[in-house]
Amino acid sequence: MDGNNEKLVLLEHLRQLNDTLTRLSARRRRLRAERRVRLGQLKNTVTFILSFVLTALAAVLAFFGLPFLPIDKIIAYVVGTAVAFFTTLYLLIYYSILNRDRFSRQKWVKKRLQPVNTKISRMDTEIRSLLSASFLDAIPLDARLIDKQLLAEAHEMVVAEPEISWVEIERRLDTQLMLQRTRRQSLFASEWFRLFGASFPEKRA
């Protein structure tokens, strides 16, 4: 491969990496949203069941049994029902005010969320694996510049000036970046920092 084609292939790989990262990151976000919805549904279900049980217990306590039971059994009946009533009430309040994070750590909730949690963790592993590609070890561009639009501009530069150096490409892209009104971090740079706890190309985590 000649040097020019090598540059174009490398830029193409960076563009593809960016595409894959975009898709994986979007999918992970979608899965997280699905997880939030499922968590909400689980919480709603448990509070609904507890409210229903509470109402039933209140009804039992108020209307049933009292006129028919002999006096020696009435105390045990009232105490038992009251204990059940207040335990349910306690659970209802507990689950109503329990924040989602702590709720999601409960064993039975974890079990129900396991399929979606597995998918999310799989996305994390896929992103980690993607960012471990060996060609990133010697990448001649800064992470900020690994952005779809900037890479397309770099491609045009190489096509127009085959002899252009990486230093010059980086300098021009830097200028482009400064001229852009938005200074949003590139997806690649943010995912790298999230995963490795340091700026590209360092790895701390």
Added chain:
Amino acid sequence: MKIVVIGGAHAGLSAVNAFRQVNETDEVVILEKNLRERPFISAGIKLALNGRVTSAEQVNFEHFEGQPNTTYRSGVLVERVDAAAKKVYARTIDNGSIIEESYDKLIYALGSSARVPSFVGADLDRVVFVKDEQDAVDINKFAKGFRKRALVYGGGPVSPELAAALAHSGVHVTFVTRSKRLMTRYFDQAIQEDLEKTLTDNKVVLRKGQEVVSVDNQGKKIEVNFNNGTSEVFDFMAIAAGLQPNTMLLAGQVDMRENGAIVVDDTMKSSNPDIYAIGDSAVVDGKFDQYFPLMSAALKMGRVAGYAVAGLDVKIQPILRTIGFSIFDRFFYKTGLTVEAAKERIGDHIERPDIHTPATIHALGEQTDIVASLIYDYESGIVYGAQISTNAPAAAEVITTLSHAVSSGLTVTELAFLDTYFESEINLPYSVANRLGEMGVIAEAKRAAGKAIDRNTVDGDDNLNGFQ
């Protein structure tokens, strides 16, 4: 000898199964990221929407057959390939541990992934791609419900198929493509017009020559803004904007095309003699080496690599990117080059006669027809491509004949008199393939005589075969 196969989808498994037919002793290790042993194909998405299968995962061809001396490691993500040390490093999805495999021969079959268009909002939740199992789940989820509206974005065969399948399942579909016509890389005008007519006749709205500028969330819907200043609200958007080879692992280690596809010879060997590349990751060097990832080609490439690694003297035939798909009971096929592609590769002396002819004897009851185009070099007479659309499923076989004609370098004269079969309920005695060749012969006779060439022919204006 130890063979490591990266990618256990159709191409990879095809290579392993072929290798095992002739070699039972050498060690083979397959590294696959998915957990299932039956790979997924995107055609399943369409078939599931059409109701032909209950879920997209049911459609597959190759699978791991559990042969001896073969290890199938699923749930493994390959992170690095060191071609110099002949080692592969991978990470298990379950616990993140690293595994290392050394190899004597490497078969690289990591396939392709969906290309993400550059408009703003391509990563929104209601914007889905058309490639894998999760995409299939998402599309099915979004398509369910009353009066759903979908925007299908793309230019390849997957997008009209998806548009038709969504329309079949009751979704109001709009189709957007940057080109002024549909599928410009695959078809020329005659078939493009027929394709567009088939879609619009079935209430698919076409937005041709338009580009999506941005997509914004609008509650549980999305608002799509187009470059002509209009915007429209949809329930979801499905993107089939092409595929790109997953070859980053071999970056700088083997020769690649500018699009990242690994260049291989006719035995699937890359510039590194110990690395074979197959399927959507590779492109075979030659006259017809356009990058068109197709499963039919991937299976053949896999088999060639498998047999070649086992020591058999096999070579792949030119991959003409022969495709076929059906929408609303009409079938579209293509082989070889379009006029534009042929002009780029062969020269400006390209001719394209079109024909509209009955596909069967109409007196028998079925009103079948074929629209066909032939692409040939009028200086040498060699056939370089052909395209067909028809409502007669049996006529599909004509494309195989035409593919063979292109592959063998037949001239229009040879094609006109090629031996073909006739069965009164299936086709006509003078095959469409022959008829296309004959049109070339007549055109060249007229060109030689300095007369005007008739490029559009309609057959069947008599009572027996006509469009009565």
